[in-house]
Amino acid sequence: MPLSDKLKEKINKTVSKSETKQSALIPVFHEVQSEHGWLSQESMEEVAELLGIPPASVQNVATFYTMFFTKPVGKHVLWLCRTLSCALRGAEQVEHYLSEKLQIHTGETTPDGKITLLEAECLASCGTAPVMLIDDELHENLTKKRIDELIEKLRRE
Ligand code: FES
Known part of the structure; x- marks a missing residue:
């Protein structure tokens, strides 16, 4: 999907407030992702052209940060922490439970x-x-019951 005129206008405003075009890249990615849900190849090329930055540099930045999606994602994104404290407190079991419940890996x-x-x-x-x-909301002390409630809520939306 090409960038809309409204989005291009927003991007131009962001660029005009930034010290350099390079420094506008992250906020611009947020704007594009918030409107399109992800950063397609086409949208990254348009951003590169608008900002006058080589497409390869734009792509490098987009793929460096895990918060930017370079392939389509669902309406809601669940980010399960797998680092030490969470791992010690059952993150693996939570992941298995979520996988089973959602029927996805x-x-x-x-x-x-x-x-x-x-x-x-x-x-x-x-x-x-x-x-x-x-998405942007943190959920703590996860239990199977809490996960059930959260997933049911997402499915109703
Ligand atoms: S290990 Fe720090 S929040 Fe999960």
Whole structure:
């Protein structure tokens, strides 16, 4: 999907407020991803052209950060922490439970396009492990019951 005129206008504003075009790249990616859900090859090429940055550099930045999706994801993204504290407090069992419940493996999206399950590095909430982000919201002290409630809520949306 090409960038809309409205989005291009927003991008131009972001670029005009940035010190350099390179430094505008991250906020611009957020804007594109928030509108399109992910960063397609086509949208990255358009961003490269708008900012006057080589397409390879744009792609390198996009693929460096895990928060940017360079392939389509579901409407909701679950980021399950697998780092030490969460691992010690059952993250692996949580992952198995989620995989079974959603009928997908980590890295995949449910067939209805609603939920993508991904692994995350430490989410800075080790004291309340195991934790996961659902989109931008942190959920702590995960139990099977809590996961059931969260997934049911996502399925209803
Ligand atoms: S290890 Fe999971 S939040 Fe830190």
